[in-house]
Amino acid sequence: MEATEDLPRPGREESQSTAVVLEAAALTRCRHRVYLDANFPEELAVAPENSGARQRQEAAAEHRETVRRRLFDEHPDGWTLIAPEGTMASRAARTLEACRAGADRIWGAVLPTDPATGRRGRSEILLRDVERGGYIPVIVVNHKVTDPGQGATTSGLFEWKPAVDETRKVRSQVRDQMRVAHLYRMLERHGLASPAKVAGAIGYAGDCILVHDLDTILEDYDARLADRLEIARGRVPTTPSQIGECKTCPWWDRCRAELTRTRDVSLVAPGQRAEVLRELEVHTIEGLARWQGEPPETWPQGSFEDAVVIARAWLADAPLVRRYRHVHVHRADVEVDIDMESFHEHGAYLWGTLLNSGPDSEYRPFVTWDPVPTDDEARSFAEFWRWLSDQRRTAERKGRTFAAYCYSRSAEDKWLLSSARRFQGRPGVPALAEVKAFIDSHEWVDIFQAVTDQFVCPNGKGLKKIAPIAGHHWRDAEAGGEASMAWYREAVGMAGEPDPAQRVRLLEYNEDDVIATKVLREWMSDRAVLDIPFVEDL
Structure with missing residues (x-):
């Protein structure tokens, strides 16, 4: 984030020059945020607290101790x-x-x-x-x-x-x-x-x-430091621009309103991409949408063609755009949706599953409520793997196809492999080679990758962004990865007695996540071509 509307610059530079002091965090922070923080401390003091930032601070304090x-x-x-x-x-x-x-x-x-x-x-x-x-x-x-x-x-x-x-x-x-x-x-x-x-x-x-x-x-x-001090003292002007930091910045609502008013190109091409476009005199979303010709030679990352499509989708208020006329996702007779919950790097405490065989679906969690890291994590992982393997073998025995689905498999892959390594030799824990064979097979399907391959996503590709377009909604309005960290701390009693209500909340959140991948997969197989415009139609 680089900032907001034209704000008054302080008229007390000399007195401020001795008053401004910065911590090191300001040196890697958005430059305009440095200005806002230094010159509008009263507004910063009453800004809503970011729950994710608070949780990270608490986790860091625990680690230091x-x-x-x-x-x-x-x-x-x-x-x-x-x-x-x-x-x-x-x-x-x-x-x-x-x-x-x-x-x-x-x-x-x-x-x-x-x-x-x-x-x-x-x-x-x-x-x-x-x-x-x-x-x-x-x-x-x-x-x-x-x-x-x-x-x-x-x-x-x-x-x-x-x-x-x-x-x-x-x-x-x-x-x-x-x-x-x-x-x-x-x-x-x-x-x-x-x-x-x-x-x-x-x-x-x-x-x-x-x-x-x-x-x-x-x-x-x-x-x-010299640059940030000059900014904080109001001597160097800064302008709004969306970057990754904006998601957790206390000034973002204010900045977003200004960027939307000016239809700034960083809303659809954030970070360094916006800087490249501005150097080419492309400052607005309309300017990017009208782009003709070859991509910029200095385009930093990602598809430039997608950036142009996103600009056009923003103008058309389209939440997704189909890359192809037809949408495809791998399906099977027996389908299992999987979502894992971990607590920072300490361990994977919950493997949630949704078994879909015929018209019925059954949610089944494999969980430990001992605070991770814990040996009981080996028990819950082994039970999950045994159950999953049973479903695969049963389907094969009956001559039915099988597929297991997740959304953005990197986290699940990491904890599948890590669990097999850490708990090697424990009862029911599979060999590492067995886990690798599964994640490398066609039976392990990443719905995130299917979305990435077949849609341009103007508002992001996260499950919470995409699944509502398919009609899925979470029961808990606060559901999210960062919120679940706070729920987990209370569920296992890290700061007091364990809270059973937060355990229920985590299980419902996990269940909603696995249902979301099911709904999204079915929508892609059925209605997506009717709901979502094709790229050539924009």
Whole structure:
């Protein structure tokens, strides 16, 4: 998101220049959002809270606490804790005091807000560089920082000893890079930065520290900070443009209204695609819809032809457009719809199924209500696999065709394979080769792929976007992946007693998801050609 209507620029630049302070998150955020956040704090304070953002914050806090406990258990007398009580200024004072006293390991560090340079920030960990002096900032994040591979520099979790790791490669996270550079510059202002110019990040797995070489980051960081400070001070104008961040941005309703009023091209070609089009003097949806000739040479990703169709569909108010005159989806005598529910990366706690054999349908969940990760997940997965295999064998024995369906199979494939690996040898758990054979077979059908292949989708391809066009609706108005995370926490009692009502809610949500794929598949086989315009008709 890049912003909203023409907003008044502050007329107090000089006084603001010393008042604006930014956290590192602003450096990877939408540029106009930085302006809005800095100059309209009263509106930001009363903006509705995004439930997904809140859940991510809660999950990140839990992860940080898990890491803290592990580190403190390993060195119970080796840590200085900056307690979270008190003002930020008092916590910053205690942090500086600990640093000047030569504390080896500091948890919960708060660095002094610096109006002169426009910075404020916190570091989960400061490690004293015993060889060179100064401190190394280490952040704790709730996402992956490495992938299997080689070449990353890592350190063990309990002792700072950086070395090239032949089992891991870096997973690029610009937000992490900007944050550790931000913290390094703040330490540098107080003469507390290690001359080694390195920083660390402990990721989701919590099994190592990824080492960042700040020499490769600081130039980009300094440029980004200077740019965002000028924006926040109202000295650099910004304009609206839709990007991925808009979905969770508190300013999006305001911005969308402005973009709709101007019929901005980013509504149908968001992100970098809109920038490419603007460079070619295509600023509106009408301009893109009228495009003739070859695609732009610098078109970044996706089909340019689809972008033109989406623009025309937007003008025609068409929710979908058929690519072909006829629509096809693989069907079978016995059909099973499958939808899996997981809790972050901790485990897959529910495998929901809908058996369709003849005119009748039967929903059957395979679930564990022990908080994941749990050994009971092996039991529920094994029962699911045994049931699915029985349906396949029964159909084959009766000479009937069989197919299992899901929507966007990447998550189901991931947890099918992961479960087989993690629980290998447990009762009823299939061999990995057996699972691979199933997901590679023609019996495993991805309805998402069928939709992608045969429709242009102006409003997105998510199940919650597409299934209502086929006539399906969820019983729960709040149904969604992020909402289900909060329901799950309550269902299994992560913060108190387990809530049976939330278990029912999750099961109904999962049931509605599997029914949605059934409804969508039947609609594609029957009515889609009547309901949806053909691309050549636009």
